[in-house]
Amino acid sequence: MAATAETVKELEKKQEWWWAAEKKRSRRLDYLRKAMWKKGAIGGLYPAGLQIDLERPVMQTEKAKELESSADPYVIKFAKMLAHVLDNKTIFITDRSQLVGYLGSAPNMITWDPTLAAILNHEVFNDPDSLPQPLDESLKVIRDVTNYWGGKSDLDKILPHMDLGDVMKVLSGAIGWGVPLGRGGYSGKDYEYIMTGVRAFEDIIEELDRRIDEADARSHRFDASREISDLIDKINNWEAMKITLEAGIRHARRYARLARIIAENFESDAVRREELVRVAETCERVPAKPPRTLQESLQYDLFIQLFSRNEAIEGAWPARPDFYHGPYYERDVNIRKTLTREEALDLVGEFLIRAAEVSQYKPKWAREGLQGIEGTWVWTLGGVKKDGSDACNGMTIALLQAARLVRVANPTFAFRWHPKVSDEVMRECFECIRQGLGYPSMRNDPVLVANAMHWHGHPIEEARLWVHQACMSPSPATKHGFQPMRMANATANCAKIIEYVFTSGYDHVVNLQIGAETPPVETLETYEQFFDAWVTQMKTIFTILVRPVNRARILAPKLTPRPFLSAVSERSVESGLDVLEPSISRGNAWITAFTWVENIDSLAAVKKLVFEEKKYTMAELKEALLNNWEGREEMRLDFVRNAPKWGNDDDYVDSIMLDCLKAASEFSHEIKCPSGNNWPILPENVSGNIHYANIVGALPNGRRLGDALYDGGISPGPGLDKKGPTAVLKSCSKIDHVTNGRAFLLNQRLSPTQLSGEKGYQLWKTYMKTWADLGIDHVQFNCVSDETLRSAQRDPEKYQEVIVRVAGYSAHFVDISRKTQDNIIQRTVQGL
């Protein structure tokens, strides 16, 4: 425990920010923070105490069986199954809370959706630690549920319609992760439709009724055409949407009733009784009607997020909370003064906690790739309004301050920097970074608005309304711009590109021919031929990953519809088409490029040591790599030490980065999503660099099988950027951050000592000015000393609350594997 006698000042001086936060936050926030169950996996397994919730799968299975012989089309059956869960799942209200709603039946429960994939269900069965006791009873339930959904799950339905070769390669897990599913990935929301206070569920239901009546009348005229036939599908979709919205309203009112029951029968404290009545009134109001207060607005948002996660596994949480809740904050705190700043901070802090505890059972690859967190809840702050003016407001500051008080690792923030951001807001961002949260990551708004227009043709007014679709990729939260589902399997393990050049596409880890059968590498006579082989492998891998996503998006409206997400999306309510229908979406696809920079350093090493200096033959190198450098340590070190490395402002290797990005971006314009738009690449990693460590073979940059890969994006290899922070920025600035790709992640470690005091802020501000002037789109910081991190490794119990930036997200240091911890410590600490 903390040395409780120490003052906040003393703790802050020692940079023990977590203990200081504990003393600074309100009693309510302190209680709620400590009552929260962390859901992120430790390494690859869920921590002790978390359990898989069997209530929901049983309900889904019962309802599915009941509906088997009904006359309903699938979309309505699915909506009824969702409604059944919302009407019957166990609900609870946490003591002292003002916001309600959780996916599971108890706070330590992780929900499992058995309708998605038989292979996921097998994982549940196999899970060594998270099954509720008594084990025999749990296993019986899991067995029954899994047996029912075998062959009926979304993935079972969709895979037979795919190119089967692609399926086998994707499911090997070697070149990408995830599966192409309409109900598993990153779901954006049409916030401009649903979160602007203009409408809520009852308004939409009214519109749906009107559209159903009109379509019904039209479809019964003396007429027969394709249009009339399509109206039947549309009516079904509208009815399904309506079922989910009505269920959402009923679900909220269950909470209202529960709050009143507790207030009237069980609560003796008068203040808490009043709070519970307010909770009840809030849940009677939203989501049925538009919110009027900050509490209603936050509750409304939370309900929408939870309903959507009852419908699908959502691995991300695209959001812009300051922009959409800001007007309510302003009204309550500054205009009507119905809330003090402290009271508002309590609500905002609780909103972060409610989001942090959301959890859905995910396969082990996802847990390893997102160690310590539940998903990439990267919330967007700052930025500009539709007209280009500064969008920051009181809520922006409240969120940044609340984050420092509750110190959850998830959600994290990404801040849209632009030249009009005030110094006050920049100082708040800096405080979060200095206090070791690892967030907000900083995004260069003018560059990214231009990027959204360049790659996907978003009009400027929509591009300005972008949110992070996952860790990094911008997507406008608008009618045609928002992305209903980004399927994670367009995530390339790019180190395989260079590996496959040496194996002619054969994967020695999963024992499959996956890449292109390029000529044996020892027969390549020039660097140009070698690079051509690299381009061929790159195109092959990207194609294998993208094709199933395209196919799944085309099949999804029929096979895996999303009636709730459709119901809160203007384009679906208007058209009667499922939200996943590509023809009503502008398209915002991207290929996440994990383990990208290994290619650059490897190509540079081969170019210099094999083709130019001729120190080694290609045959020698191939043999060394196939044998994992065994017996060739001296040669390996030559490839590590004597080949140029990215991130040192060295044109030799930086030009190779540009060549690779040019080839990839040209190809990005050739491959199209079903909406007809481009597939740009986006280099970043999350903790995929650790997940893939034993899946990627030895590489010419000197890496051995099993070594952690680089931490990702365009970040230099750990310890390989030897020429200081400006050299890193200069290397990164050679990339065109608008046309070379969708976004580029850059990790930097800064010294906490150097960032202390006003001088620290000024240093950081100067660094940020250079970063902005150079047109780099992203940077994120770790600001925790080696000493603290090593102490946390030695004594994890004492350092439970230390947070680090992994890559694209933050996590509590103790929740990530030793290998990931070491990888973060190895990153170069840059002196500014």
Add this chain to the structure above:
Amino acid sequence: MARISRDEYAKASGVFGLAPGGVQKQEDLEKVPEKPCGLCRHFMESAWSSDGRGSCKILKEGSDITTDPPVFVLEGKDGYMLRILTDATRCTHYERNEFIDKDGYECSDPAFRRFIRQLRDK
């Protein structure tokens, strides 16, 4: 590259537990043989998942260790796909692995991690 035939896929997907007709029942997945492939040093877990899929580093496609006599194909390209709980009693290439990671919390070590409940005490 030629497209994969539906027969080939059916065979592979049976192992993967994917195809509607080939979904393995959980009862089968609960039977832990004396020599499960998951404990063999030549078993490579699928990199994607921990639902029990994997391939053999020695045996190639066309092998079948479940028949009597077993079929061992050592030449060829793609590996023989199987599952953690495939019975390797008849496999003469079987070599029991020594596990390093005992608790399963460390990740990215497919050859050594213990992820399935059924093998926990083995």
